Amino acid sequence: MKHPLHPALVHFPVACWSLATLADLASLRWAPAWHYAGPLMAAGVVTALAAMAAGFVELLKLDADHPANADAYRHMLLAMTALCCYGASLFLRLEGMTFTRPDAIGIAVGAAGFIALCLTGWLGGKLVYVHGVGVGRTRAPGSKDGDRPSRTT
Template structure:
């Protein structure tokens, strides 16, 4: 495959988690429909993020050692894992068996923290593409 898979996959957990955090905040006003939606999106994002991170590891192997791109890629990797951990923890804390329960303040805090880390992760991912030129193909002339 000439097109890297990682950029195609990351949009799904980003969208799911961003909307989950928005729904968590909305649940303070609209209660159950919003927090159930948030929990469902969080679960989808946690699962799809595993595939996105695996594809990212494949791309990581293509970066030269001891380069600025590798340093930024390692930061991106660590932040992505932190975002996954924060959202997975928020999801875990709101589960009772296999059922979602109303999130408490700690669940909401993990969700908001996950979103902030997700923003930093996305910014570094953009830097890898637009500053370091990773993930693209150069045209042959």
């Protein structure tokens, strides 16, 4: 592929987990909202595994001395933290094969996952916009050898 797969896949767990957190918080005022959180967390966990696998492949492409390595490893650690938090919150609300109303601990663990998710996204943006990770550089049509390359994604 000419572009990395990881950025295309991360939208799914981010959306699912964000909506699950919103459903958990909404359930504090509107009780039926908790019914949405469990399936959204489960979908987020499954899609996060695919996004993380693709991200790991991208990480392996970085040179050992690349200036983005420290941020890339922090990004990966925070993403795994979010996965663990949402996985734990999901586990806390499972009873057999059905979802139950979460208790305060389940909601708190999901909220901690959301904080880790936000920090992960911020670092992911830094990897792209500051370090240029995953950004292809090609010559614009008609450019000369001395011209600066244009960015493409």
